[in-house]
Amino acid sequence: MEKIIKDDFDLNVIANSGQCFRFNQSADGYYKIVAFNKVLNIKNLGKDTFDLDCSKEDFDNIWSDYFDLNTNYSKIRKSVKDNPFLMECATSSIGMRMLKQDIWEMTVSFIISQRKSIPAIKTSIERLCELCGDKINDTDYAFPTPIQILSTDAGKLSSCGLGYRLSYILSAAETFYSNPSYVADLKKLDDESLFEELKKMQGVGDKVASCIALFGFHRLNFFPKDVWINRALEEHFPNGFDMNLYAPYNGVIQQYIFYAYRNSHK
DNA sequence: ACTCAGGTATCCT
DNA sequence: AGGATACCTGAG
Numbered sequence: 657m658e659k660i661i662k663d664d665f666d667l668n669v670i671a672n673s674g675q676c677f678r679f680n681q682s683a684d685g686y687y688k689i690v691a692f693n694k695v696l697n698i699k700n701l702g703k704d705t706f707d708l709d710c711s712k713e714d715f716d717n718i719w720s721d722y723f724d725l726n727t728n729y730s731k732i733r734k735s736v737k738d739n740p741f742l743m744e745c746a747t748s749s750i751g752m753r754m755l756k757q758d759i760w761e762m763t764v765s766f767i768i769s770q771r772k773s774i775p776a777i778k779t780s781i782e783r784l785c786e787l788c789g790d791k792i793n794d795t796d797y798a799f800p801t802p803i804q805i806l807s808t809d810a811g812k813l814s815s816c817g818l819g820y821r822l823s824y825i826l827s828a829a830e831t832f833y834s835n836p837s838y839v840a841d842l843k844k845l846d847d848e849s850l851f852e853e854l855k856k857m858q859g860v861g862d863k864v865a866s867c868i869a870l871f872g873f874h875r876l877n878f879f880p881k882d883v884w885i886n887r888a889l890e891e892h893f894p895n896g897f898d899m900n901l902y903a904p905y906n907g908v909i910q911q912y913i914f915y916a917y918r919n920s921h922k
Numbered sequence: 923a924c925t926c927a928g929g930t931a932t933c934c935t
Numbered sequence: 936a937g938g939a940t941a942c943c944t945g946a947g
Contacts, residue, residue, distance in 0.1 A: 769927095
């Protein structure tokens with residue numbers, strides 16, 4: 657189906673924003689996204705027209721929400737002013753959106769992310785999905801559920817290159833599986849309480865908890881600080897970054913900085 | 923072969 | 936509370 661999307665929506669920017677690991681360029685300008693047990697192939701046909709290989713039902717029920725199409729991102733982007741560095745970041749990040757991704761998948765993905773390069777993270781995640789996720793089609797596998805991971809031989813799980821993170825993942829799987837209302841309960845918490853609760857999981861510190869809150873719970877004011885963000889802040893905000901200026905959208909600003917700074921320094 | 927990677931837990935002071 | 940150090944393993 658074809659869809660017109662007027663707001664900020666650049667597939668390449670989103671794919672390289674670091675918020676997603678199963679959203680990659682494939683052939684002919686298409687981007688393949690695996691999420692919520694589905695595969696979507698999407699391509700920009702020019703201007704604001706996109707081709708998506710999904711039904712209207714799946715678009716309305718899954719992808720529209722996944723892309724957060726009800727939020728006006730160009731408005732947030734245009735709110736960036738006064739600071740030349742931030743304005744440059746926002747300009748080079750035109751098309752950025754904050755995806756509404758699965759909370760469990762974000763938890764595992766960002767636990768895996770610690771001390772790994774992005775290509776290595778993607779490799780580990782794909783191996784894990786192939787090992788114990790549901791088969792979606794000939795080549796793609798869904799992200800495994802907590803019980804699917806808990807039911808898989810630990811030796812085989814190790815073959816996904818998880819290293820010392822494996823025990824963290826098993827512990828998180830146990831937390832999600834043994835408490836069916838875990839996610840629903842966390843959703844009720846305010847940002848600060850959510851942050852503290854997430855950090856109770858093994859292997860979840862400040863940075864990973866911020867990522868889970870921002871990319872999974874869609875709490876747009878979280879501002880994860882990784883090595884790239886820290887370098888950018890040291891260089892451009894020696895006196896500290898004022899988290900009051902862009903609240904409640906600090907997380908969107910973080911994505912602009914991450915995307916722009918990383919892509920111009922690697 | 924060697925370094926470093928979207929950090930965190932643990933052990934210090 | 937804040938600083939130093941070890942940690943699995945793959946990608947360049």
